[in-house]
Amino acid sequence: MTRRPLIERYRDRLPVGPATPVVSLLEGSTPLVPLKGPPEAGRRGIRLFAKYEGMNPTASFKDRGMTLAVSKAKEAGAQAVAAASTGNTSASAAAYAARAGLAAIVVLPAGYVALGKLAQTLVHGARVIQVEGNFDAALAIVRELTERYPVALVNSINPYRIEGQKTIAFEVVEDLGEAPEFHALPVGNAGNITAHWKGYRELAEAGAIERLPRMLGFQAEGAAPIVRGAPVERPETVATAIRIGNPASWRGALRARDESGGAIEAVSDREILEAWRYLASQEGLFVEPASAASLAGVRRWLREGRIPEGSRVVLTLTGHGLKDPGTAEREVRLSPPVPARLEAVAAAAGLV
Ligand code: F0G
Numbered sequence: 001m002t003r004r005p006l007i008e009r010y011r012d013r014l015p016v017g018p019a020t021p022v023v024s025l026l027e028g029s030t031p032l033v034p035l036k037g038p039p040e041a042g043r044r045g046i047r048l049f050a051k052y053e054g055m056n057p058t059a060s061f062k063d064r065g066m067t068l069a070v071s072k073a074k075e076a077g078a079q080a081v082a083a084a085s086t087g088n089t090s091a092s093a094a095a096y097a098a099r100a101g102l103a104a105i106v107v108l109p110a111g112y113v114a115l116g117k118l119a120q121t122l123v124h125g126a127r128v129i130q131v132e133g134n135f136d137a138a139l140a141i142v143r144e145l146t147e148r149y150p151v152a153l154v155n156s157i158n159p160y161r162i163e164g165q166k167t168i169a170f171e172v173v174e175d176l177g178e179a180p181e182f183h184a185l186p187v188g189n190a191g192n193i194t195a196h197w198k199g200y201r202e203l204a205e206a207g208a209i210e211r212l213p214r215m216l217g218f219q220a221e222g223a224a225p226i227v228r229g230a231p232v233e234r235p236e237t238v239a240t241a242i243r244i245g246n247p248a249s250w251r252g253a254l255r256a257r258d259e260s261g262g263a264i265e266a267v268s269d270r271e272i273l274e275a276w277r278y279l280a281s282q283e284g285l286f287v288e289p290a291s292a293a294s295l296a297g298v299r300r301w302l303r304e305g306r307i308p309e310g311s312r313v314v315l316t317l318t319g320h321g322l323k324d325p326g327t328a329e330r331e332v333r334l335s336p337p338v339p340a341r342l343e344a345v346a347a348a349a350g351l352v
Contacts, residue, residue: 003029006067010167013202014068015160023071023100025057028064028167032175032314035283038295040302044309048298049180050285051172054320058120061192061318062092064168065161070096072160073152080105082151084138086188086241087117088319093154094124105151107131107138112240114288114324134235135189136246156191157248165192169199172314179209182307185316186293187217187226187253187264188242192318194252197260213314215262217253218297220290224266226253238269238327241290241319271296273331279317286321294318 005024007016016022035041035048053061070093073081080103083093090106090113097104106121110130121128131138139155146153156162173179179200187193193215203209219227220237225245232245247253257264267275276292279285294315301307321328338344346352 006064006164006167007071010170013170014163016068016071020071020075021100022067023074023096024067025063025095025099027056027067028171030055030171032172033283033285037282038278038299038302040299041307041313044307046302046307046309047312049176049312049314050279050283051168051314051316052285053168053316053318054287054291054323058088058092058095059116059320059323060088060092061165061168061316062088063096065156065164065191065195066092066096066154068160068164069152069154069158070100070102073154074100074102076152078150078152079103080151081154082106082142082146083154084108084135084142085113085155086135086243087113087121088241088323089155090126090128091117091120091124094121094126097126098124103127105129105145107142107145109134109138109243112243114240115326116323135244136231139189139248155248156189156195162191162195162198162252165195166199166202168316169196169203173203173209176312176314179203179211179213180314181213181311182216182262182298182313183213183316184216184218184294184298184313186239186242186290186318187219188223188244188247188290190217190226190247190249190253192316193217193256194249196316197252197256201259212260215256215260216294216297216301217257217262217264218267218293219264220272220293221266221268226250226264227266237272239272239288239290239293240324241288242293265297265300267293267296267300271300275299277331280321285317287317288319288321288323289327291317291319
């Protein structure tokens with residue numbers, strides 16, 4: 001299949017004009033992979049599908065919003081873009097800025113960005129500034145920076161990011177023929193759940209779907225401000241992508257939850273890592289920990305019988321597992337080397 005720029009595929013539903021330069025890496029068109037399990041789903045005829053966003057050019061869903069945000073920044077004559085990030089936004093901003101011939105400035109929470117994301121961002125040539133603070137502090141600074149200096153903000157408070165990311169709903173409906181009964185995803189800064197819901201609402205308004213899905217958002221227990229109803233000063237979780245204490249799109253997340261009859265709940269790091277391992281070892285899908293929060297939450301809903309028989313549940317798997325080799329290294333065990341002899345290898349492989 002020929003991949004086409006996201007902006008070209010959905011031009012009529014995106015805020016672009018003939019003069020907008022299309023900065024694209026052929027993002028989107030990601031696979032909707034039917035899952036085999038988990039077992040608690042199959043028994044009740046519930047089907048799960050993974051929207052595998054790790055298949056985007058920079059290996060996360062951020063590319064959907066970034067193609068639009070960077071194209072619009074270029075159209076407006078910007079010379080540079082800036083973002084605060086837990087890592088994926090920075091990698092995507094750096095790649096699209098490189099493509100557009102713009103400078104990228106990214107502000108990261110020092111010590112809390114997964115290695116793959118940091119490597120991408122640096123190799124794409126962004127100016128990387130680590131701050132001694134968390135994502136929320138970095139975002140506050142970038143907001144000010146882009147107000148004072150001629151730099152375009154490409155965080156998801158930039159409405160073009162949300163516009164681009166809403167296309168995930170379009171693709172899911174193209175693949176399923178209608179909306180699923182549930183759509184689950186991890187929630188950090190809450191731009192993505194806001195964007196998903198906007199996409200589904202637009203489809204309903206256009207008459208393309210008759211029913212809307214219930215949106216299920218999952219935060220990490222140590223970084224669950226929306227669940228608690230108050231900002232978290234020192235967010236902590238193994239899922240560094242969603243280590244956010246004061247989400248910028250908080251209201252959008254509440255709207256998605258309430259209008260859809262959905263929920264936003266917290267999952268523990270242990271549940272996240274269990275789901276992360278299940279996806280890789282049973283389904284063949286290697287994702288980063290934050291992405292697994294969606295399955296962690298849905299498994300709980302399944303266990304508690306909260307998902308009706310026959311439902312279809314889409315999980316957005318937001319980023320690729322190779323983004324975070326550090327977590328993999330901590331969670332799996334590599335056995336020591338053996339002599340380079342057949343018997344030793346066969347024994348080590350458990351064949352004898
Ligand atoms: N999953 C991954 C892999 C992410 O990188 C993010 C956010 C989310 C989920 C949550 O999405 O913020 O729209 O609610 N990453 C941002 C970043 C914060 O800087 O890369 P959200």
